[in-house]
Amino acid sequence: xxxxxxxxxxxxxxxxxxxxxxxxxxxxxxxxxxxxxxxxxxxxxxxxxxxxxxxxxxxxxxxxxxxxxxxxxxxxxxxxxxxxxxxxxxxxxxx
Numbered sequence: 282x283x284x285x286x287x288x289x290x291x292x293x294x295x296x297x298x299x300x301x302x303x304x305x306x307x308x309x310x311x312x313x314x315x316x317x318x319x320x321x322x323x324x325x326x327x328x329x330x331x332x333x334x335x336x337x338x339x340x341x342x343x344x345x346x347x348x349x350x351x352x353x354x355x356x357x358x359x360x361x362x363x364x365x366x367x368x369x370x371x372x373x374x375x376x
Contacts, residue, residue, distance in 0.1 A: 284370040291319045291358040291366050295328045298352055307370040310351045313343035317364025325353035331360045339364070 284304045289296060291314070303310075312319075320334035323346075329335075336359060337344065346354075348370075358364050 282372050282374055284372055286370070287368050289366045289368070290363050291317070291356055292363045293331065293358060295355050295357050297355050301351070301354075301368070303348065303351060304370050304372070306372045307348045307351075308373045309348055309371045310346050311343045311369045311371070312337055312346060313367045314339045314359075315365045315367060317361055318359030319356050319364055319366050320359055321354055321356040323350045323353045323355075325355075328355055329357050331357060337366070343367070343369075 284307055287302055289300060314337040318339055319337040320329040320331065322329045322334045356366060
C-alpha cells in the first residue's frame with residue numbers, strides 16, 4: 282500500500298535518515314535519482330563521497346529497498362551539481 286512521497290535534494294553535504302520523513306508503518310521504499318546521480322551507503326557508519334559508494338543512476342529505473350536499509354542510508358550527490366532523490370514509501374499488506 283502506498284503511504285507517501287518525498288523529494289530530498291542530494292547535495293555535497295551527506296544526508297542521513299534524519300533528513301527523511303519515513304512513515305512509521307513503512308516497510309519498503311522505492312528510490313529514484315533525477316537531475317543528477319546519487320551516491321549512497323547503507324552500513325550506518327561510512328559516508329559516501331562524490332566518487333565512492335553505490336550509485337543510483339538517473340538513467341536507470343527506480344530501485345526497491347527494505348525500510349531497514351533506508352533507516353541506515355547516507356547519501357550525497359554524484360559528481361557535478363545537486364540532484365534530487367525521489368522516494369515513495371510503502372507498507373506491505375497481509376496476503
